[in-house]
Amino acid sequence: MHKYRLISKKGEGTFSEVLKAQSIKSGKHVAIKCMKNHFDSIDQVNNLREIQALRRLAGHPNIIKLHEVIALALRNVLPMRRGNVVSICCVAAVWYWTSALWAAVTKDILSQLPGPIYPSTSIWLTFLPQALSYFLVQIFAWLAGLNLFEGTCVSSKSGLSMGIWQLAGAAYFFGQLFTVAALALDAPSIIFVVKAIEPLSTALLAVPLLKQSFNLRLFMAILVACTGIMITAWAAHGGMERAHQSHVYLAMALGMLANVGFSSRACVAKRALAFESSEPLEAYGKLTLAATQSGSVLLLLWLLLGHAVLGDAAVDGVLRHLLTRPGPWFVASFTYFLYQSASILLLSCFLVETHALLVALKHVFVVVLASLMTGAVLNSEMVAGLAIVCAGVAWYLAGGKPEKDAVLPCKMPAEDLTVPWALVALVITVVAIGTVMPMWRV
Structure with missing residues (x-):
């Protein structure tokens, strides 16, 4: 002791x-x-x-x-030894690789479908990986002696409102739902042009929500990195046999909604982590449970009302496709579990803005690898974009002292654990749009 x-x-x-x-x-x-x-x-x-x-x-x-x-x-104490640095790098590598693999496999599933799956292909491709993630994380939580229902289904002993985790879970699920829907409309390279803006929205939301000071160097570094990502993404455009030009703007709008969902999740989850000081496994488990609850409500709602609204009720469509091609669905679900768990683990180890910078780097790998997996090539424009991204990251790392706040921000009293109503309204808007999305048959 x-x-x-x-x-x-x-x-x-x-x-x-x-x-x-x-x-x-x-x-x-x-x-x-x-x-x-x-x-x-x-x-x-x-x-x-x-x-x-x-x-x-x-x-x-x-x-x-x-x-x-x-x-x-x-x-x-907190400066990491070489072994810890290697562990963080390994987690980041898993995060990057599985993110790209998930995008490529999901796009392959969408391209192989003869038509929309009732009630929505995007809902199934979001809910099934989410359900598998919850099943796996519940097993790990049970082995670790963690109670994921405290704070999400029953009142928390710490006094944290259940609405905090539910808000983060809803933003989590619908952010992923919009990402899948956008992939259904266009190539991964175009979608991640828009998702490259996610680090900016996350860093900006962290200022009022987490009461963190505005870091101009970090903001400019993310801006430079996002510029490089956009160049890389546009240069990597390909991997799709048919271009759906009429769907480009809708896909970009869905990508922006996905950014709002994931940025809100990162900030709300980090605020809840600061209050409860949860372990990464517990935090990911609670987020996954809350997101699965949101997905279950949405899926049941459309299974009950879809016949009257959509005019069909071919519920067995997803089962037929699962039996026909079980491999891609399992790979998409398992890679989803891996890259989301790695993301939450890294979120608990760094400040939310630094995590946003890691997200920017992740988008580089997703754009390049997913495009190569779906038929694109690595050209000089993509290399130039990667160089700009690296310059932005190097600019941030070269200035000031390296980050030492490696665990959690200071714990806040219960009266300070309030989410701005503007953010609540933003998440509710995202949920409302996602709820009616099956009417677009994506």
């Missing part, structure tokens, strides 16, 4: 004893100073929750000199 000294009290104690001794509830001023010799290496920190707990106390008015603890912890 690590020792901490109480400045205003005599003696020392373990971390748990110190937390009991500090009297936040009674309003007494307690100062905690970390004993420096217990932070010689990260090996001595067996539980990063200790560091998280210290960081959650940083903004409390009854704590003085706690910045010494935070500075010492960030300087001596």
Whole structure:
């Protein structure tokens, strides 16, 4: 056990004893100073929750000199060793590769379908991977002793409203739904031209929602990176035998709605993570559960009302296609699980704006790999776009100190855990548009 000294009290104690001794509830001023010799290496920190707990106390008015603890912890504990860096790189590689593979396989499924699947091809291609993801993450959560229903289906002990996770889950599901619908209308290279703007919307939403200061260098770096991504995407246009020119603008509009969904998910989920200090598995599980609930409601609604609105009821269409080509559906579902879980894991390790920059890099790989998988070639224009992206990333990394806030932002009191009504209205609008989307037969 690590020792901490109480400045205003005599003696020392373990971390748990110190937390009991500090009297936040009674309003007494307690100062905690970390004993420096217990932070010689990260090996001595067996539980990063200790560091998280210290960081959650940083903004409390009854704590003085706690910045010494935070500075010492960030300087001596949080910098990652080589093994941790390798792990993060491996997770990022899985994220990038499975994202591109999912886009290519999903486009292949859509191109092989003779017609729309009742009630909506996009709903099935979103819901089935989501359901498989929930099934898998529930198994892992059960093995880890985590309760995914707390905070999503029943009240949370932390006081976090169920509406927070439900809001993030709805944004999650409908963001993916719009991405699939856009892929049904055009090539992956065109869709990810629009999705390249997602890091910008995420970084901008993080300013009012997460109360983070505006970082001009990061904003400009993302802007430069997105410019390179757009050049790469347009140069990589191909991989589609028939161009649906009449659907281009609709596909771009759906891509923008997908950006709103995923940006909202990232910010709301990060805010919930800061309040509950959830493990990445628990956070991904709750998001997946909430998203699956949203998808189930949407699917049941259209299965019940679709006959009257759409005029057909061929519910067995999806079963016939699943039995005919089970391989692509399984690959699409499993790669979806892998790349979404990797994304949430990295979101819990970095600030939301840095995660947005990683998203920008991911789009480069998706554009290039998905286009190559669907028939495009790597040309000089694509290489130029990649060079611009790398320049934007290098610009951000070259300025200022590297990010040390590697776990979670400071925990907020319950009264501060409010989502702006503008964001709530935005998510509701996205949900409303997604609910009527089957009428477009995509």
